[in-house]
Amino acid sequence: MAEHxxxxxxxxxxLRNDVGEIETANLLTKVSIPPEMDGPGIGTNPDEMLLGAAATCYIITLAAMMERSQLDKVSLTMTSVGIVDVTNGTITYKKIIHRPDIVLKSSVTDGDFKLADKLANKAEKACMISRALQGNVTIDVYPTISAASE
Structure with missing residues (x-):
């Protein structure tokens, strides 16, 4: 067993509304509480970072699955939204919505469209971050799949 x-x-x-910083091997950034939660909104925040972790893990997993399935793409882009609920002073990260936009080569078949849709949904279950959030944060995927114009 390998452990990373x-x-x-x-x-x-x-204190609460000050600014801190975080550093990893490839990231150095300021962090603070977002303005939506009455913070200064400087740098990133835990809500954006959780969304970023989920989104990047998902899109990388999807790209790898498409590559293994030899499903050729022209582009793979995505928008994601994190929904945080604040009720009676309790803050809960409720849902993440991924909207991948997959553009396949112009020579695609109906089978390629079906495979792209299957992989778009399967990638969410295969992603390590999605699995870590399972049972706590709902993750929905709404893919758009099209063929490139010639």
């Missing part, structure tokens, strides 16, 4: 470790250093010099 990822490290992060955090510095939070002040």
């Amino acid at each position: 470790r990822f490290h992060l250093k955090a510095n939070w010099p002040g």
